[in-house]
Amino acid sequence: MRKWSRVVVAILMVAVAATITWAAVENRPPPEALYQGKPISYWLQYQNPNVIHAMCSLMGTNALPTLVRLLDAQDGPTQRAYRAVWSRIPLGLRLRLPKPIDSNHVRYQALFALQQIKPIPEAAVPKVIRIMTTDKDMAFRISAAGVLRFSGPTNEVVTRALVSALSDTNEAVRTDVAYIWDVKRDPTIAVPAFIKLLHDRSPEVRALAAMTLGRYGASARLALPELLRLRDDFEPSPRDSALKAIQAIESSTATMPASGDEILHSLLQPK
Numbered sequence: 348m349r350k351w352s353r354v355v356v357a358i359l360m361v362a363v364a365a366t367i368t369w370a371a372v373e374n375r376p377p378p379e380a381l382y383q384g385k386p387i388s389y390w391l392q393y394q395n396p397n398v399i400h401a402m403c404s405l406m407g408t409n410a411l412p413t414l415v416r417l418l419d420a421q422d423g424p425t426q427r428a429y430r431a432v433w434s435r436i437p438l439g440l441r442l443r444l445p446k447p448i449d450s451n452h453v454r455y456q457a458l459f460a461l462q463q464i465k466p467i468p469e470a471a472v473p474k475v476i477r478i479m480t481t482d483k484d485m486a487f488r489i490s491a492a493g494v495l496r497f498s499g500p501t502n503e504v505v506t507r508a509l510v511s512a513l514s515d516t517n518e519a520v521r522t523d524v525a526y527i528w529d530v531k532r533d534p535t536i537a538v539p540a541f542i543k544l545l546h547d548r549s550p551e552v553r554a555l556a557a558m559t560l561g562r563y564g565a566s567a568r569l570a571l572p573e574l575l576r577l578r579d580d581f582e583p584s585p586r587d588s589a590l591k592a593i594q595a596i597e598s599s600t601a602t603m604p605a606s607g608d609e610i611l612h613s614l615l616q617p618k
Contacts, residue, residue: 489519538560551584560592561591571596574593
């Protein structure tokens with residue numbers, strides 16, 4: 348019986364070794380940048396956010412090519428099979444074998460790592476936008492938006508992508524994007540989107556939309572009619588935010604230099 352056990356373990360070891368070899372061939376990536384002698388994907392897979400933050404602080408943009416590539420990490424069939432059998436491998440053997448890699452976890456941690464490199468490099472923007480606008484997982488879309496918040500506010504492509512995320516089907520995504528919005532972004536693009544958001548079914552989103560419009564000041568004057576309607580909202584938070592936004596916009600408008608048309612109009616008024 349003991350002999351048969353040794354034979355079974357030997358066969359299992361050969362099978363696992365073959366599986367690992369096939370996985371390596373199937374998913375052979377370009378060489379990764381190293382941190383403390385280990386590839387970046389190792390740190391993303393096994394370490395906590397503090398370690399990843401320290402890694403990005405030290406490596407800076409040297410980590411960028413690997414992080415951008417890891418945004419596309421996917422499990423191949425062999426990797427999925429290896430992870431499926433991992434829990435059934437005898438403990439003694441498991442301790443001698445590498446742990447299965449969870450590509451989704453690596454992708455998520457890569458997004459977190461990119462948030463540590465500010466401002467976000469232009470090379471990463473297209474992939475991050477794609478994740479924010481098309482990924483099926485709400486957590487990935489939110490994390491991608493968190494990366495894009497560190498792009499330059501003058502980047503119109505990013506601004507329009509973030510505006511599209513304000514219409515996400517998931518309330519948590521809309522809330523997060525509204526919460527992190529930078530009012531240095533173009534008001535001609537942002538203000539119409541936030542006016543539309545005043546009608547969102549979520550009271551938190553409506554309140555955040557009003558607050559953002561108030562922070563835009565005089566640039567959000569077009570929002571005043573909708574903000575006035577929001578004063579009658581059935582929830583207190585949107586009502587309060589609308590009142591504050593109206594005050595902020597009217598205050599900013601009152602301190603604006605008069606335009607040429609306004610000056611001419613005042614001169615033509617009868618004394």
